[in-house]
Amino acid sequence: MVQNEQPIISLKDLTISFDNKMILKAINLDVYKGQIIGYIGPNGAGKSTTVKIMLGLVEGYHGQVQIFGQDISNGNVDYKKRIGYVPETAELYDNLTASEYLTFVGELYGMDYEKVEEKAQKLMKIFGLEDVFHNRLSSFSKGMRQKVLIISSLLHNPDLLFLDEPLSGLDANSVIVVKEVLAQLAAQGKTIFYSSHIMEVVEKISNRIILLSNGNIVADGSFAELKEQNKEGTLEEIFNQLTGFNKHQAIAEEFVSIVQEV
Amino acid sequence: MENFRTLKFLDFFKPIFEKMGVDYHVMRKILQVKMMMDRRRVPTIFNQNRNKQKKESNQFFKSLWLYAFFGLSIIPFMVMGENYIFQMSIAYSIVMFIVMTSMISDFSSVLLDLRDKNILGTKPIHTRTISAAKIVHVSIYLFFITASLIGIPAVIALIKQGFPFFLLFILGILFLNLFILVFTALLYLAILKFFDGERLKDIINYVQIILSISIIVGYQLAFRSFEFMDTINNYELTSQWWQLLIPPLWFGAPFELVLHGNWNVFIVILTVLSLVIPIAFLLLYIKLMPAFERNLIKLTQQQVGNKKERKNKNNWFVNLICQTKEEKCFYRFANTMMKNEREFKLKVYPSLGFSLIFPFIMFFNELRVSTFTELVASKWFLSIYFTFLMIPTIIMMLRYSGKYKGAWIYKTTPIQDQAAIYKGTLKAFLVKLFLPIFLIVGVIFTLIFKVQVIPHLIIALLSAFLFTIISFMVMSKSLPFSQSIKMVQQQGESGKIFLLFIPNAILFGLHYVSTLVSYGIYVYMIVLLVVNYFLWGNKRIFNPTKSLQRT
Known part of the structure; x- marks a missing residue:
């Protein structure tokens, strides 16, 4: 992919360690407008850390992080106005009602109260949640919370979306809706940074896949490109191959044999 | 969303916040939401009779009556006798105990709210504004608790002991509160540094339990505090070095110094401590604030592997x-x-x-x-x-x-x-x-x-x-x-x-x-x-x- 425009995200030699352990080892990455990045990797590979660094949640990294062409270490938080974020753990202030929470988030992004409320209500309605708009989030099921989080990340019409397992807990119909929403948003020039463990979804949704293993980028390209390079049929198999994981059969055998000892 | 009276009052200080580089509008928004969530929570001091939770009125403000009641127990120490350093040290210890335990049991959640990081940290808000919101939030409650605790005693002291005493008392309370706030935060910082979040939650839990027990014992003591006065009036300070480690003594000392004109070295040292330590702690806290935020992550993490595997020895x-x-x-x-x-x-x-x-x-x-x-x-x-x-x-x-x-x-x-x-x-x-x-x-x-x-x-x-x-x-x-x-x-x-x-x-x-x-x-x-x-x-x-x- 050759791009002439300026990258939306640009990481240069991004390195970070916690407790003397290197989590990210000099990552270089440019992400362009309209891309849907599938950001995958085994547990502990550093996926969430990368996202958190870009959101300014984690400090103390080395290297350069530029978002919308601005170095984020300069202390100016304005770039966050154009970012939407769905965190992995469904953390929200759950003793607020959906309406209160969503308007609050919208206002933090600098929107007007009336505007946000109207917008939030409309979006809730589309997700079939209009009846619980004024109920407390603590009474919501996992799927309902996830929908609220997705709405809260889109209220301010961001140009860049960070989604960490955004489909978890959603039923099959909602999954299709959200996937379609993402595709349409990308078509309109939004950039989406999507991390997940569910390879089937990543395979279908992303137009560029980045595989992180042990703090290094070990693969970068469209699904078709990855398939060509690795001669494997599914993303799951490519994933296993690239992360050097080939013992699944032996592990499963051992597991089952322990289960059978009653 | 409603407009809290407290926030309207806070509006008077808007220019000050703005001068410090805080986005006042956003800070106010955050505080508003925080206070709304607080009123849906029941303070530990009310734990004994939590009922009719559905009605949404601020439980916190109701609990203030209880604080006012406990405050009565310090009156005898303030009005009877002339052994200022002892009387006031005891009065301050009571205040310190009550404020600190409520602080730990009910407002730890404010200091330790992890969601803040994910929800507020990802929004276009400056860290300075978030920290300011946190501190103002706790301070508002600290203010209400102390005000109801010492309100009546302070008025009585003003009548009985005169204005200089009253002024010293209020000043002492201000510094004491500053001390408590910063000390608690530093305490958490230390705990988080050496242990994991589970341990901290356990410690907070035990403090909540202690608070609940002391409420009952407090009822007993509140009525008996007059009986102790004789003993206290005859007590004398022996100037031992370890007494320098007792915070309420620091705050009792200025009374001796100013009102009795006692320039004993020991008294002077104690008085200096009462001013210097809170400010020093505050500076230390500001310096360590980023470390605090970083260690907060530990709250969600369980330390792996260093828990001893316990053999079922009492099988x-x-x-x-x-x-x-x-x-x-x-x-x-x-x-x-x-x-x-x-x-x-x-x-x-x-x-x-x-x-x-x-x-x-x-x-x-x-x-x-x-x-x-x-x-x-x-x-x-x-x-x-x-x-x-x-x-x-x-x-x-x-x-x-x-x-x-x-x-x-x-x-x-x-x-x-x-x-x-x-x-x-x-x-x-x-x-x-x-x-x-x-x-x-x-x-x-x-x-x-x-x-x-x-x-x-x-x-x-x-x-x-x-x-x-x-x-x-x-x-x-x-x-x-x-x-x-x-x-x-x-x-x-x-x-x-x-x-x-x-x-x-x-x-x-x-x-x-x-x-x-x-x-x-x-x-x-x-x-x-x-x-x-x-x-x-x-x-x-x-x-x-x-x-x-x-x-």
Whole structure:
């Protein structure tokens, strides 16, 4: 992919360690407008850390992080106005009602109260949640919370979306809706940074896949490109191959044999 | 969203915040939401009677009356006598204790809210604004608590001791609060630095328990504080170095210095400490703030691997008291639940505290009218029956849990013998919660009343086992840890606790009667053994009621 425009995200030699352990080892990455990045990797590979660094949640990294062409270490938080974020753990202030929470988030992004409320209500309605708009989030099921989080990340019409397992807990119909929403948003020039463990979804949704293993980028390209390079049929198999994981059969055998000892 | 009066007041300081580079509009927004969430929460000080949670009025402001009441206890220290440094140190210790415990138990959640990081940190808000919101939030509450605590005493002091005293008092309180706020934050920082978040949550839980207990003891002390005044007036400061480590003394010293003109070096040092330490701590805190935020992450993490693997070394004990496999299983389960569940502990441990204290309160009252030798010869050891007070309460509480949703395992596993569930749980309660308290009281009683009290203690213990069965029979049966802890008030079981005073009194009476006859206690002991044997062995008692089997 050759791009002439300026990258939306640009990481240069991004390195970070916690407790003397290197989590990210000099990552270089440019992400362009309209891309849907599938950001995958085994547990502990550093996926969430990368996202958190870009959101300014984690400090103390080395290297350069530029978002919308601005170095984020300069202390100016304005770039966050154009970012939407769905965190992995469904953390929200759950003793607020959906309406209160969503308007609050919208206002933090600098929107007007009336505007946000109207917008939030409309979006809730589309997700079939209009009846619980004024109920407390603590009474919501996992799927309902996830929908609220997705709405809260889109209220301010961001140009860049960070989604960490955004489909978890959603039923099959909602999954299709959200996937379609993402595709349409990308078509309109939004950039989406999507991390997940569910390879089937990543395979279908992303137009560029980045595989992180042990703090290094070990693969970068469209699904078709990855398939060509690795001669494997599914993303799951490519994933296993690239992360050097080939013992699944032996592990499963051992597991089952322990289960059978009653 | 409504507009809080406090926030309107805060608007006056808008220019100051803006000068400090805080986005006032956003900070106000955050505070508004935070305060709205707070009012949906019940402070620990109200834990004793949490009911009608549905009505949404600020529980916090109602709890202020309680603080005002406790504040009354410091009045005598402020108005009587001239031994300022001591009086005021005691007054400040009371304030410090109450403010600090409420701070830890109710406002830790503000300091330690992890969601802030993810929800606010990802929005276009400057860190300075977030920190400012946090500090202002806590300060608002700190202000209300202290104001209601010292309001009345301060007015009385103004009338009785004059304006300079009043002014010193208020200034002292300001610095004390600053000290408490920063000290608590630094304390958390230290704990998080060396331990993981679970440990910190445990510590907060214990502080909540201590607060609940001290509220009850506080009622007693509030009325008796006048009695201590004589002793205090005659006390003299001996200028030991370790006294420099007692914060309330720092804040008491300025009174001595200013009002008595006492320029003793020791007094001067204490006064300087009262000014310098809070400010030094504040500077330290500001410096360590980023480290604090970084360590907050630990709250969600459990330290892996450094917990010792515990061998079940008391297996023989479990085998001894539980017969069947299922009973043992539920014994262990109840044991760990009681140990690990914080909400359960918060509800239950205060009553353990009362059970421990009540027998002694009873005979300290007796000591005012009779001598110690008279007491030893008397039958006051029977006050150990007051430890039984916890039994009905806790048996009622055993059905509740903050994580009651996990109770589906009862339904999906093939449990043969429902009785084993209750039996194992009751035994775990007796061993884990009742016995330790009983043993502590028992050992102290043996020291006071000498060896001949031991047969009586055995009788009391057997009565406790019997009383446990009786309480269990009276309460409606419900699977342990299977109902929401928020339902406690709605079940109408609490009335039965008072009903159960009657069997407790009867057991007490029987024991007393048995002491009147020679060898009576030994006969009674055997009777209790037999009754216990049959009741604990009777499956019908433990089998669930029909209604339960249907559900």
